Amino acid sequence: MSVLQAVVLLLVACGGAGVVLTREPSRQALVASLNGLLLTLMFVVFQAPDVALSELAVGTAAVPLMILLALSKTRIEARRTNHKDSQ
Amino acid sequence: MRPRQRAIVALLGGALLAGFLWWGALGLPSFGAYAGPYGDVVNAAAPADRQVQNVVTAINFDYRALDTLGEEYILFAAVAAAALLLRRVRTERQESDAASVSESEPNQPSEALHAWGLAMVACTLLFGVYMVVHAVTSPGGGFQGGCVLASAWVVVFLTGDTRLLHRVTNQNLVQLAEAVGAGAYAATGLAMVALGGVFLQDLLPNGSLGSPLAGGMMLVINAGVGLEVTAGFVLILLEFLHQTSETLEGR
Amino acid sequence: MDHLPYLVAAWLFVIGWYGIITSRNLIHLILCLSVVQSSTYVFLLAIGYRTGATAPVFNDVPPGTPAVDPLVQALALTDVVVGATVTALLLALAVQAHKQSGTLDPGGVETMRG
Numbered sequence: 001m002s003v004l005q006a007v008v009l010l011l012v013a014c015g016g017a018g019v020v021l022t023r024e025p026s027r028q029a030l031v032a033s034l035n036g037l038l039l040t041l042m043f044v045v046f047q048a049p050d051v052a053l054s055e056l057a058v059g060t061a062a063v064p065l066m067i068l069l070a071l072s073k074t075r076i077e078a079r080r081t082n083h084k085d086s087q
Numbered sequence: 088m089r090p091r092q093r094a095i096v097a098l099l100g101g102a103l104l105a106g107f108l109w110w111g112a113l114g115l116p117s118f119g120a121y122a123g124p125y126g127d128v129v130n131a132a133a134p135a136d137r138q139v140q141n142v143v144t145a146i147n148f149d150y151r152a153l154d155t156l157g158e159e160y161i162l163f164a165a166v167a168a169a170a171l172l173l174r175r176v177r178t179e180r181q182e183s184d185a186a187s188v189s190e191s192e193p194n195q196p197s198e199a200l201h202a203w204g205l206a207m208v209a210c211t212l213l214f215g216v217y218m219v220v221h222a223v224t225s226p227g228g229g230f231q232g233g234c235v236l237a238s239a240w241v242v243v244f245l246t247g248d249t250r251l252l253h254r255v256t257n258q259n260l261v262q263l264a265e266a267v268g269a270g271a272y273a274a275t276g277l278a279m280v281a282l283g284g285v286f287l288q289d290l291l292p293n294g295s296l297g298s299p300l301a302g303g304m305m306l307v308i309n310a311g312v313g314l315e316v317t318a319g320f321v322l323i324l325l326e327f328l329h330q331t332s333e334t335l336e337g338r
Numbered sequence: 339m340d341h342l343p344y345l346v347a348a349w350l351f352v353i354g355w356y357g358i359i360t361s362r363n364l365i366h367l368i369l370c371l372s373v374v375q376s377s378t379y380v381f382l383l384a385i386g387y388r389t390g391a392t393a394p395v396f397n398d399v400p401p402g403t404p405a406v407d408p409l410v411q412a413l414a415l416t417d418v419v420v421g422a423t424v425t426a427l428l429l430a431l432a433v434q435a436h437k438q439s440g441t442l443d444p445g446g447v448e449t450m451r452g
Contacts, residue, residue, distance in 0.1 A: 001118055001339060001389075009346045012380065016350040016373045020357035025365040032369050039376055046383045047393040047406045049226035050143045051414045053218065055379075057234035058422040061241050062320060063372070067365060069327040070429040074436045081440060090362070097359040105352045112344035119389030126386060126407030130394055134401035142394040142408040143415065151412065158416040165423040172430040225397050230419045316419060323426045
């Protein structure tokens with residue numbers, strides 16, 4: 001096992017822990033995007049270019065965007081309920 | 088159970104689980120000592136037998152095409168279920184308070200962002216189509232290329248505004264494309280049955296090694312999967328955006 | 339050092355599982371689930387790796403050079419894409435649950451009735 005593979009694996013472990021330990025969802029989406037990039041690096045180092053291509057498009061762009069859109073939807077919903085209650 | 092009790096139970100159970108996983112991981116063969124015969128057999132057989140260079144594509148769309156059929160339909164079902172749920176939320180809300188919603192005026196992004204987005208969308212679309220088309224000669228395929236193509240719509244949303252995204256995207260066309268892509272997979276398998284073979288047996292002529300048109304049935308399935316993955320992700324994005332385009336009046 | 343990828347996969351699984359159990363927000367829970375999924379990708383690719391081998395794409399190397407196992411890559415590849423759409427479905431469920439109960443706390447979401 002080369003040094004590069006060991007370093008990338010440890011980075012992936014830290015990235016996963018970072019995603020879990022970030023409790024605020026809007027910040028967690030950004031950490032998840034970084035985690036996706038680290039996973040892509042790991043897949044490249046493990047000689048899996050196909051998996052790296054899918055993970056890059058999905059993990060860094062699509063999933064964090066969906067999370068932020070879902071969060072914004074819940075905040076709009078909460079504001080709408082408060083607005084209706086206060087009328 | 089209160090949060091503190093839950094955390095203690097989680098820590099204890101997690102420690103037990105981690106202990107067992109540690110013990111099991113140390114009993115595995117060491118990393119890099121790959122002994123299994125299947126990988127070597129497929130790596131030798133796919134270029135010679137199917138005339139393709141990307142063995143992963145050959146496994147996905149030929150040797151194990153039935154498994155990929157199942158995976159693609161999981162994707163289709165998840166997209167359909169997400170769209171169903173989000174449309175139900177939308178119609179429920181429209182029934183309950185039809186008077187207090189209005190289209191918001193979106194912020195106009197800067198010209199530099201528009202220009203950058205234009206360049207990015209062009210590059211992303213080109214790269215995505217390249218990846219879908221060159222499935223058998225270089226790392227690529229329907230799944231990867233479909234994800235990259237769908238991220239072009241993400242770029243349009245991020246550098247433009249929601250109205251621009253809705254103007255360039257016809258939702259009915261996207262739904263039709265997704266259905267066609269998903270149906271093409273099973274239709275190809277049935278066509279192989281009609282040609283005299285079994286379901287998803289490769290009966291189309293294989294090309295020559297190194298040509299992007301090699302592989303026979305793989306190319307048809309690959310195009311269908313690329314179309315379906317792109318349309319599925321774009322549909323999910325559109326459904327999520329419909330949720331956030333309405334705000335309270337007087338904001 | 340020989341078993342580092344398997345240990346990293348086990349670590350990711352356990353930390354994601356811990357995050358799911360102690361989560362107080364549905365969206366945080368969904369992201370912890372995706373961390374658990376990523377542990378399976380690490381594990382799959384570590385099984386199929388061969389030291390000194392190249393990717394199983396014989397584009398610029400002649401067929402016959404030692405390559406890593408392509409089957410686990412095919413599994414992980416479809417897994418990544420399908421996992422993303424299932425995450426989208428879970429997010430839609432979270433949005434619906436928030437609409438029904440007004441909260442994203444897993445403990446505060448009401449159980450189904452009737």
